[in-house]
Amino acid sequence: MRAFVLHGPGRGGVERVPVPVAEPGQVVVDVDRVGVCGTDVEFFTGEMAYLRDGHAAYPMRLGHEWCGVVSEVGAGVDTGWLGRRVTGDTMLGCGHCHRCRSGRQHVCERRYEIGIRGGRPGALAERLAVPATALHALPDAIGAVAGAMVEPGGNALRAVEAAALEPGMRAVVWGPGAIGLLAARFAAAHGVEVHVVGPSPESLEHARALGVDRAWTIDDLPRLPYDAMIDATNDRSVPAAALDLVEPGRRVVYIGLSSRPSTIDTRILVLKDVTAVGILSASPGLAGAIEHYASGLVDPEPLVAATVGLAGTGDVLAGRRPPGAGPGPKIHVDPRR
Numbered sequence: 001m002r003a004f005v006l007h008g009p010g011r012g013g014v015e016r017v018p019v020p021v022a023e024p025g026q027v028v029v030d031v032d033r034v035g036v037c038g039t040d041v042e043f044f045t046g047e048m049a050y051l052r053d054g055h056a057a058y059p060m061r062l063g064h065e066w067c068g069v070v071s072e073v074g075a076g077v078d079t080g081w082l083g084r085r086v087t088g089d090t091m092l093g094c095g096h097c098h099r100c101r102s103g104r105q106h107v108c109e110r111r112y113e114i115g116i117r118g119g120r121p122g123a124l125a126e127r128l129a130v131p132a133t134a135l136h137a138l139p140d141a142i143g144a145v146a147g148a149m150v151e152p153g154g155n156a157l158r159a160v161e162a163a164a165l166e167p168g169m170r171a172v173v174w175g176p177g178a179i180g181l182l183a184a185r186f187a188a189a190h191g192v193e194v195h196v197v198g199p200s201p202e203s204l205e206h207a208r209a210l211g212v213d214r215a216w217t218i219d220d221l222p223r224l225p226y227d228a229m230i231d232a233t234n235d236r237s238v239p240a241a242a243l244d245l246v247e248p249g250r251r252v253v254y255i256g257l258s259s260r261p262s263t264i265d266t267r268i269l270v271l272k273d274v275t276a277v278g279i280l281s282a283s284p285g286l287a288g289a290i291e292h293y294a295s296g297l298v299d300p301e302p303l304v305a306a307t308v309g310l311a312g313t314g315d316v317l318a319g320r321r322p323p324g325a326g327p328g329p330k331i332h333v334d335p336r337r
Contacts, residue, residue: 001016001017001018001019001125001126001127002014002015002016002017002125002126002310002335003015003016003017003061003121003124003125003126003310003335004061004062004063004124004125004310004313004314004333005017005059005060005061006043006044006058006059006060006061006062007058007059008046008058009044009045009046010044010045010046010318012044012313012314012317013314014310014311014313017061017125019127020121020127020128020129021072021074021129022072022073022074022077022129023074023075023129024074024075024076024077025074025075025076025077025131025132025133026073026074026077026129026130026131026132027070027072027073027074027077027081027129027130027131027132027135028070028071028072028073028127028128028129029066029068029069029070029071029086029088029123029127029128029129029130030068030069030070030071030126030127031063031066031067031068031123031125031126031127031128031335031336032066032067032068032069032085032144032147032148032334032336033066033067033068033144033145033147033148033307033332033333033334034063034065034066034122034123034124034148034332034333034334034335035065035066035148035149035151035152035178035304035330035331035332035333036062036065036313036316036317036330036331036332036333037064037065037152037178037330038177038234039064039116040062040063040064040115040317041317041319042259043056043060043062043116044062044317044318047259049259050116050117055117055118056116056117056118056119057119060115060119060121060122061115061121061122061124061125062115062116062122062124062317063114063115063122063123063124063125063128063333064090064113064114064115064116064122064123064151065123065148065149065150065151065152066087066088066122066123066128066148066151067085067086067087067138067144067147067148067150068085068086068087068123068128069083069084069085069086070082070083070084070086070135071083071127073132074132077132078132081132081135084137084138085137085138085142085147086135086136086137086138087135087136087138087147087148087150087151087286087290088114088130088134088135088136089106089134089136089282089283089286090113090114090115090116090151090281090282090283091105091106091108091111091112091113091281091283092105092111092112092113092114092120092131092134093105093106093108093110093111094108094110094111095133097109097110103284105283106280106281106283106284107280107281114128114130123335124310124313124333124335125310125335126335126336136150136286136287136290138150138290139290139294141293141294141295141296142290142293142294143301145300145301145304145307145332146293146299146300146301148332149182149289149293149300149301149303149304149330150282150286150289150290150293151282151286152178152179152182152282152300152330153182153186153282153285153289153292153293153298153300154281154282154283154284154285154286154288154289155179155182155255155279155281155282155285156179156180156182156183156185156186156232156255156285156289157182157183157186157282157285157288157289157292158255158279158282158284158285159179159183159230159232159253159255159279160183160186160187160190160230161285161288162251162253162277162279163187163227163228163229163230163251163253163277164228164251164275165187165190165192165227165228166191166192167190167191167192168191168192168193169192169193169227169228170192170193170195170224170225170226170227171187171192171193171194171195171226171227171228171229171230172194172195172196172197172221172226172228172229172230172242172245173187173194173195173196173197173230173232174196174197174229174230174231174232174233174235174238174241174242174256175196175197175198175231175232175233175235175238175256176196176197176198176203176204176206176207176212176215176329177232177233177329178303178328178329178330179232179255179256180196180230180232180233181196181206181207181210181212181303181329182298182300182303183230183232183255184196184207184212185298185299185300186292186298189292189297189298193214194212194214195214195215195216195221195222195226196212196214196215196216197215197216197217197218197221198215198216198217199217199218199233199235200217201217204216204217205327206327206328206329209327210302210303210327210328211302218241221245225247226245226246226247226250227246227247227250227251228246228250228251228252228253229242229243229245229246229251229252229253230252230253230255231252231253231254231255231256232255232256233256233258234256234257234258234259235256235258235262236258236260236261236262237262238256238262239252239254239262239263239264240262240263240264240265243264243265243268243269243272243274243276244268246272246274248272248273248274249272249273249274250274250275251274251275251276251277252274252275252276252277253276253277253278253279254276254277254278254279255278255279264276302326302327302328303328303329303330304326304328304330304331304332305321305322305325305326305327305328305329305330305331306321306322306324306325306326306331306332307331307332307333307334308322308331308332308333308334308337309333309334309335309337310333310334310335310337312333313333316331316333
């Protein structure tokens, strides 16, 4: 089958690779759509930390935001999965440790991450093998575009839930990328007044084109009481700025990662009685994201600017937007093209 294989920083292309087989407990999915995200870009540039600490190595197959149709089931798997439209969890725990047994498989020390960690092949291919336990069925109301947005949606929803927001509260989402704009949509859907902050006026053009009225740079952000801050950036200065601006007794949620260490002054954290929360992975938020999409409460499709074929993956990873792309921050790949 065809797959996009990355051999090193800036070096990758479409190759023929063996077709996966559904081993016991697994299914094979015919992939419909794959999202390209910042983590994929970091592998393409060679900046991803997992490459330095031994959790990942080239060559590798990227792709952890995906949806498709189950075409094969292995031994011990319910045949009812055959023909069903699905997406799935990226984080595959060992299933035996204390963390996995307590429902925290996404932080299992021995976990695999599809298309990211441990050599587990990703979805930038015509087919993908995945454990049946990781599957989430997609209702008919969720098409291919939204289906491949469930994984980033789960991350964004978890960040909003961690912020403990209620209708009428006011929040700042730092970062006008896919996670930030999804978080803004989830929060707004529940009656929260949302402000989005970007590093420059140009970075906010997509957000404004997608209907974000309260989009600012840090210099323009109104000095108002903010009940929550959600950092969805890779800017090492944002964690401290968010802590400075949040209301005492409220919450700061960190979901973005800088390539260099970012620091906060814990004296401010204590003296303001602020709760700081870190979010890793969409795992506990996948079902909720599906529910929000299926109900129409949140529509992720406008965030997808374009869909390219598998051969266009390298250009997308290199930061080149396809001709005619819309205003959204996300680019999708259709591996069948």
